[in-house]
Amino acid sequence: DAKTTQPNSMESNEEEPVHLPCNHSTISGTDYIHWYRQLPSQGPEYVIHGLTSNVNNRMASLAIAEDRKSSTLILHRATLRDAAVYYCILRPGAQKLVFGQGTRLTINP
Amino acid sequence: DADVTQTPRNRITKTGKRIMLECSQTKGHDRMYWYRQDPGLGLRLIYYSFDVKDINKGEISDGYSVSRQAQAKFSLSLESAIPNQTALYFCATSDELAGAINEQFFGPGTRLTVL
Numbered sequence: 001d002a003k004t005t006q007p008n009s010m011e012s013n014e015e016e017p018v019h020l021p022c023n024h025s026t027i028s029g030t031d032y033i034h035w036y037r038q039l040p041s042q043g044p045e046y047v048i049h050g051l052t053s054n055v056n057n058r059m060a061s062l063a064i065a066e067d068r069k070s071s072t073l074i075l076h077r078a079t080l081r082d083a084a085v086y087y088c089i090l091r092p093g094a095q096k097l098v099f100g101q102g103t104r105l106t107i108n109p
Numbered sequence: 110d111a112d113v114t115q116t117p118r119n120r121i122t123k124t125g126k127r128i129m130l131e132c133s134q135t136k137g138h139d140r141m142y143w144y145r146q147d148p149g150l151g152l153r154l155i156y157y158s159f160d161v162k163d164i165n166k167g168e169i170s171d172g173y174s175v176s177r178q179a180q181a182k183f184s185l186s187l188e189s190a191i192p193n194q195t196a197l198y199f200c201a202t203s204d205e206l207a208g209a210i211n212e213q214f215f216g217p218g219t220r221l222t223v224l
Binding site: 036041042043044045046049087096097098099100101102 | 113142144149150151152153154157167168199201212213214215216217218
């Protein structure tokens with residue numbers, strides 16, 4: 001499984017945008033980039049995924065570098081409820097997920 | 110009602126005891142998974158099943174067994190629990206749609222303590 005590298009922790013302020021980086025220099029052509037997050041005391045939940053093009057949904061945006069060796073999850077206007085651990089995962093097609101340690105995001109009021 | 114439920118939510122047991130964790134889903138998904146999470150770490154896959162007749166080992170299956178009793182039910186057993194199996198256990202499900210990316214839906218977790 002190709003590996004991802006994320007910062008251990010990040011901090012931001014409420015109502016400001018947050019950019020969560022992920023490096024995946026060994027990504028292969030069939031790997032999709034998935035993001036999940038885990039709120040305190042809950043199971044992980046899907047956030048967004050993409051292959052080559054930038055993606056938007058109601059939760060976040062995903063910006064993928066042209067060479068696909070890095071990506072950024074963008075929360076446009078963070079709320080306290082967005083405080084969670086965010087996992088960047090490479091997944092070839094419909095294969096199983098392999099979680100890393102993720103980035104712990106703290107949101108300050 | 111929750112789509113993916115796990116029972117029990119919390120369990121304390123003793124070394125050497127047999128314990129079963131149960132997972133049920135109402136999403137109608139074919140695929141089910143068991144993960145464990147240790148403090149400060151990400152989730153690690155124990156076992157997964159792509160349909161009722163299909164069981165596969167994940168990265169940390171030693172000391173665990175599973176049973177897929179029906180499409181909706183997937184149980185994880187610890188035949189003889191040991192303290193380093195103390196962890197948070199998550200069940201997940203996903204659908205199998207050709208050409209689609211199969212989002213996984215997670216249960217609320219079972220906190221297991223082995224004394």
